Amino acid sequence: MQDVQRKHGPSGLVATAMAELRAAPLLALLVFVPVVILTDIAAPDAHTLLFILSVLAIIPLAALLSRATEAVSARTGDAVGGLLNATLGNLTELVISLAALQAGQYLLVKASIAGAIVTNTLFMLGGSFLLGGLKHHLQEFNRVSARFQASLLFLATVALFVPSLVSRADQGAEMVQALSLGLAVILIAVYAMGMLFSLKTHRELFASVGEAEEHHGGWGMSTSIIILVVVTLFVALISEVFVGSVQAAAEKMGMTPAFVGFIVVALVGAAAEMTAAFSAARANRLDLSVSIALGSASQIALFVAPVLVILSYVIGPEPMSLQFWPGAVAMMFLAMLAAALLSNGGRGAWYVGVLALAVYAIFGLTLFLLPPAAS
């Protein structure tokens, strides 16, 4: 490992990549990165093919991105590291959403935000409980941390609920837009104060039992930063292909746009964190799984979503509001309630996971059967 760290620059990068590939076969999917780019040039209308290829290419890139972020965080000390992790942790979702934002596909952006919150809260949390519970009879985790994240999610649900509530009264779009901007500012401010609270003033409350820092990669600082930048560019490139093909492909494959945005995009965007959360649960570190799953959900709700609203003024064709389809708001609210109920006891078992996954399955089934007009 020390050997790898000493080599910097392009040649060290290649060596690192090779070592990684041997350790993590998932990275073999990186071969799809050039394939997507070439296919997009050769056959820009092969939507279904491009969709499948871009999904396959984003997964390993997301894994690399997630590792590079963690490596940088690990080397910058707790406070800055936590800050980095808390802002770059959902870089994949952010980049995909930015591509959709630029293309003016606001329905897809919103579906993927709501979907990411629901998927992380139910599928990632439920999967961690189930996989951890199948190996370990009962698993304890830090209730304070789970309650903190659930409270953040509650606040976000309120913020995303209010514009839908108001719009029922047939308000003008202008007022909803002003409200959305105000909500975005409140959410970001609360998120920033939440970092101050959990990383600085009250960090001792968030200590998990037996947390040993993970050692994946052990990349050097400059290697990590180069990977971060290069991979982000690739994700951006492929996200454009993905966003361009997803709707046409979905139609051909018989999936509703709501299902694609909510389930497919969300699962692709969260693939990397999911791997981490599941393997932590298997290693009896459910604390880490819960904090990855709920932390990721609240980060998207309180940071990614408001940042997209603000950025829409700069890069989108028109400002984006925080007004969601009422069904999506209801699902986020129920997912938040499920997380609060299931994590309230501070103990995990396989059946807790089954319950969370069943709620997710109900949502997925509903979205799958929903006619396109409704979403």
Add this chain to the structure above:
Amino acid sequence: MQDVQRKHGPSGLVATAMAELRAAPLLALLVFVPVVILTDIAAPDAHTLLFILSVLAIIPLAALLSRATEAVSARTGDAVGGLLNATLGNLTELVISLAALQAGQYLLVKASIAGAIVTNTLFMLGGSFLLGGLKHHLQEFNRVSARFQASLLFLATVALFVPSLVSRADQGAEMVQALSLGLAVILIAVYAMGMLFSLKTHRELFASVGEAEEHHGGWGMSTSIIILVVVTLFVALISEVFVGSVQAAAEKMGMTPAFVGFIVVALVGAAAEMTAAFSAARANRLDLSVSIALGSASQIALFVAPVLVILSYVIGPEPMSLQFWPGAVAMMFLAMLAAALLSNGGRGAWYVGVLALAVYAIFGLTLFLLPPAAS
């Protein structure tokens, strides 16, 4: 008792019945069983009379059914016994609903499902807290078990909420039906896994403090099974009279159909469990009361309701959906929240019961005042 157990067959059955009657005066109501049948032949249009007589006849039959189920369960060992109790525990509700299903009275079926969930969650739980609390200052109960049942109820609420959510978007009935069938399968699967969890893999979590198995009846195995079969047939017979007379009778007595289905049918169907739950609370075994009340509610939501959806394809005039009147969904949701809030502390007192009963009274009052068109 041993004497009774030795006599099997018809003569033993009579002796058992006589002994039971002396011990439990409620069984004197059994005299109404032949009265209903004769009245139905003599005056099939005396709806109000038939309604009252059938209610009076179902109550003792439900009590017998409940005892026979428990007697069989007690003799078959824990796992099989728990399984039997968990599937036959709401046999009365199931048989009444089947009679309504066959008659195509889907509104009544749905009202009685929703009503049974709300009645068990609020009235049975609240009554247990109140009656137990008037005798004992503070009563402890197993929070894990209460939380488990509340989580099951939460899942069921989500499943029953989703079709109403979707139908607001003016979807075709076909899609709602496909969704309902899928939800039914998910609910039954989760219920089956819940039994595996609570009866097998994690049964130690559900042990209650000072639980001594009850000794009612002490019927022999064959006696119990004969009673089970014979009484079920009688319940089926009388349920048909009940279902045939309930709407006309309700109209004459000035009750709305919603009130009849939600409150009257639910109270009749749950009479037997209610007696058991209340007397357990008086005997300072609040654990048992909570598990009867919430267990019965979640059994109806996760087992009886989906089974009825599936059976509607076989015996009903047309398939039944899981789409409920939005008001009923709201009441189930609020009842579930109330159960989660009130049982969260793991301690019972009389005022906790008052709160649950007050929520039930609010629902009852609303349904009583609701004009027929709204439900």
Add this chain to the structure above:
Amino acid sequence: MQDVQRKHGPSGLVATAMAELRAAPLLALLVFVPVVILTDIAAPDAHTLLFILSVLAIIPLAALLSRATEAVSARTGDAVGGLLNATLGNLTELVISLAALQAGQYLLVKASIAGAIVTNTLFMLGGSFLLGGLKHHLQEFNRVSARFQASLLFLATVALFVPSLVSRADQGAEMVQALSLGLAVILIAVYAMGMLFSLKTHRELFASVGEAEEHHGGWGMSTSIIILVVVTLFVALISEVFVGSVQAAAEKMGMTPAFVGFIVVALVGAAAEMTAAFSAARANRLDLSVSIALGSASQIALFVAPVLVILSYVIGPEPMSLQFWPGAVAMMFLAMLAAALLSNGGRGAWYVGVLALAVYAIFGLTLFLLPPAAS
């Protein structure tokens, strides 16, 4: 202090008032009491001026009222004192609402009821957590008491939700009125039983850690009663000016009626309790803060609101219902959920306050931007 207590009658009253003024500079605002009355005679159409002056005059009167109530309570023993505090604790809100009721301004009455519940639950509770948390790292409080108040609020939310639910089905106003009267009776009965529970049968559960009775005023019994009566009359007088000017003033100041009723009236009415709750939190007696904030909210929901419904039959131009604007019901429900979630842990920290205040800010922003037609 003993010196002050010995002097009764008018001269003692003046001396007391002077001593108070020196101790609490807030009382200097009392100078606005005659100013309002004179201005109302001189320029009854200067709505904006009258609005501002009446707000400034009500604040010190509310503080006096609150102190007098506590002084009487302190001298009458625990049970009667608790009863007095529980019925007169929100006298200011009651008197303001009565003035609005008499003027037939039912929208303002309802907005101020909903606003008082939300303001006490979120702003007063959140402010206490924040101010207490900035001084003390972690603060413990009695979870039983917080859970009790949250349960009362839950019941009230259900009661206020049901008429809106029913009215969606296009019911006649007559039915909503009958339902409201029934709900009012249920709420008052539950509130009365709650006092029996918390002040008598189970009072030991509500003991707070280190609660030393406060010593403000130390007024004698007769002084307190005279102050109570005189100040109530003044509040009534000025409330009429307030109610008469608030709508016109709000329009001129660019505030929506919903914002005025929900936020401005609620903050004015609760100013006195707020001072008490905040200073208790600073003195590390978060127990007292939580019980003032949530107790005040549940008192308005379960006592003030139903009393206003019943009184509307006597003094209003027509009976008032409990049917609220759906948005107000949603906000009360979310405020109740927030209180339950945030007080569940039994520990306070500054960030818990930030979360509650952020939810309040979201509601305030929404109401501020809401066009007048929607509320």
